[in-house]
Amino acid sequence: MHAATYTAIFGLLIGLYIVTRRKSTSSLPLPPGPKPLPIIGNVHQAPKSHAWRTYRAWSKEYGPIIHVNMLGQPVIILSTSEVAHDLMGKRGAIFSDRPRLFLATELALKGLNILMMNYTEQFRQHQRLQVSVLNATPAAAYLPFQALESHQLMCDLLENAGGAGADVQGPFQRTVASIIHTLLYGFRVKDCNDPVIRAVIQLNEEFSEFVQVGAHIVDQFPILNNLPSFLAPWKAKAENHYSTKYVLRDQNFQRGLESDAWNISKHLKKTVEKDGLDMPLDELAFELGTMIDAALDGTTDSLVWFVVACITQDRGFVTKARDELDAVVGRDRLPAPDDKPNLPYITAVAEEIFRWRPVGPEGVPHLNKEEATYNGYTIPKGSVIVPNVWTISREEALFGPDPDDFIPDRWLEEDGKKLKTLPSAVFGYGRRTCPGRYFARNVIWIVVAQLLWSFDIKAGLSEETGEPIPVDPIACTYGLVMRALPFKATFSPRDSQVRKVIARDGDTYSKDHAAMLNQIGAEFAKL
Numbered sequence: 001m002h003a004a005t006y007t008a009i010f011g012l013l014i015g016l017y018i019v020t021r022r023k024s025t026s027s028l029p030l031p032p033g034p035k036p037l038p039i040i041g042n043v044h045q046a047p048k049s050h051a052w053r054t055y056r057a058w059s060k061e062y063g064p065i066i067h068v069n070m071l072g073q074p075v076i077i078l079s080t081s082e083v084a085h086d087l088m089g090k091r092g093a094i095f096s097d098r099p100r101l102f103l104a105t106e107l108a109l110k111g112l113n114i115l116m117m118n119y120t121e122q123f124r125q126h127q128r129l130q131v132s133v134l135n136a137t138p139a140a141a142y143l144p145f146q147a148l149e150s151h152q153l154m155c156d157l158l159e160n161a162g163g164a165g166a167d168v169q170g171p172f173q174r175t176v177a178s179i180i181h182t183l184l185y186g187f188r189v190k191d192c193n194d195p196v197i198r199a200v201i202q203l204n205e206e207f208s209e210f211v212q213v214g215a216h217i218v219d220q221f222p223i224l225n226n227l228p229s230f231l232a233p234w235k236a237k238a239e240n241h242y243s244t245k246y247v248l249r250d251q252n253f254q255r256g257l258e259s260d261a262w263n264i265s266k267h268l269k270k271t272v273e274k275d276g277l278d279m280p281l282d283e284l285a286f287e288l289g290t291m292i293d294a295a296l297d298g299t300t301d302s303l304v305w306f307v308v309a310c311i312t313q314d315r316g317f318v319t320k321a322r323d324e325l326d327a328v329v330g331r332d333r334l335p336a337p338d339d340k341p342n343l344p345y346i347t348a349v350a351e352e353i354f355r356w357r358p359v360g361p362e363g364v365p366h367l368n369k370e371e372a373t374y375n376g377y378t379i380p381k382g383s384v385i386v387p388n389v390w391t392i393s394r395e396e397a398l399f400g401p402d403p404d405d406f407i408p409d410r411w412l413e414e415d416g417k418k419l420k421t422l423p424s425a426v427f428g429y430g431r432r433t434c435p436g437r438y439f440a441r442n443v444i445w446i447v448v449a450q451l452l453w454s455f456d457i458k459a460g461l462s463e464e465t466g467e468p469i470p471v472d473p474i475a476c477t478y479g480l481v482m483r484a485l486p487f488k489a490t491f492s493p494r495d496s497q498v499r500k501v502i503a504r505d506g507d508t509y510s511k512d513h514a515a516m517l518n519q520i521g522a523e524f525a526k527l
């Protein structure tokens with residue numbers, strides 16, 4: 001771009017800053033935070049990457065509620081569970097919108113992404129549909145199919161057992177992708193390189209780039225959207241993202257509608273028609289696609305972090321988990337969802353995964369549509385509210401000492417049998433709390449239980465030296481989801497029973513998944 005264009009844009013930004021500066025009606029001060037500069041505020045101090053690390057350091061210096069100024073845009077970072085619940089939970093009527101920060105994303109999705117919608121009537125209509133298929137009771141109907149896919153994962157890992165080990169992501173991604181595509185659209189996924197799955201993954205990566213705070217200047221200054229396309233490169237990117245997503249979602253939705261068995265596409269289409277909802281079918285197809293996107297990464301990556309924990313954090317938790325499994329389940333069958341009430345330690349392991357490596361360490365931001373006062377501070381109207389999930393999950397007052405270590409016992413009462421009621425930050429807050437949390441918890445629980453029952457999980461071996469390749473427990477990507485960097489692991493059967501039990505039922509692809517779907521449909525009919 002020409003220097004004169006830069007100067008013109010910079011001038012425009014300064015002008016806009018002055019015009020759009022927010023006026024407060026409260027005499028209370030803003031929350032504390034790093035010292036801003038005139039006009040740019042704290043932009044020069046804003047972390048370029050892995051912001052949650054900086055937010056944790058800031059919370060130690062400035063306390064549980066911090067204000068930063070990004071070119072006039074107030075950002076409020078919340079670092080304790082209490083503050084996050086008080087604002088985003090108890091004051092949900094004010095704190096449930098989404099920031100304009102995502103204008104680039106809105107462009108990319110033409111306002112159809114549920115995750116990015118404000119808390120409007122249109123959003124609530126989508127939320128009611130999601131809840132009708134994802135809440136605790138409907139989610140329980142999916143358990144047999146989730147257990148079947150977990151069994152398939154055990155078959156896949158067993159088949160590749162031995163040798164130097166393999167990259168971990170693929171088999172877990174296939175499992176989660178297959179669970180959600182079967183339930184939503186009626187087709188199983190046998191290979192993580194299936195083009196439908198690769199397309200979802202590629203779109204999720206692009207989406208993660210769109211929602212990077214500060215990545216698109218248009219987010220701060222929507223007026224820049226009026227620039228011609230050659231000065232606004234995000235427009236073409238957004239258009240391409242939208243049309244690729246539209247085609248994929250439409251194809252999957254049609255596949256669901258045309259399939260013989262019950263599935264969520266058919267079920268929700270019927271609900272929309274029966275209830276006379278004002279929702280065109282392409283909007284419903286987008287709704288289903290949002291569920292796929294939201295489900296795939298978070299669930300897969302939490303499972304991969306569990307593998308990292310097994311390799312780098314085992315100070316006895318694996319033996320404790322196995323002792324519980326062997327006492328309750330025995331060695332003649334895989335653990336099943338019905339075992340859950342008798343396996344509190346496994347539930348504690350699952351909760352510790354979410355706490356130790358919350359896959360969204362900076363949360364998903366909210367926005368307050370009214371000015372608020374809290375604990376002697378003013379929170380200006382239109383602030384971006386960031387739940388500092390990484391730090392909240394490390395509150396020693398709640399979770400005890402050594403918060404950076406993986407210690408499932410912190411979730412259990414002294415008797416080791418009952419779970420404590422500790423708050424979990426990973427699924428968000430208030431009216432925007434993740435509707436897929438029951439679904440995700442169920443998948444993670446069964447996979448973790450079956451993995452611990454079946455395998456010794458160790459670091460992969462170097463092809464040259466045969467020595468284990470160390471796994472760095474904190475090496476991760478930066479984006480909407482915190483993903484472990486690629487690493488190899490070995491999954492060795494714990495004993496001869498493993499092969500016998502896993503092989504006994506044979507390959508799960510011979511099972512009639514359409515019959516399982518119809519059974520879910522029959523259970524839905526009773527709800």
Ligand code: HEM
Nearest residue numbers: 114115291294295298299364426427428429432434436440
């Ligand atoms: C471990 C797995 C998962 C994690 C960590 C996770 C986390 C989150 C978070 C933090 C939010 C935003 C909450 C907020 O704004 O306060 C969210 C929203 C959402 N999640 Fe999940 N999620 C997971 C799995 C799932 C699954 C399995 C589904 C569906 C099957 C799902 C569907 C959604 C949807 C539709 C939204 C948008 C809700 C809204 O904007 O109000 N998620 N999720």
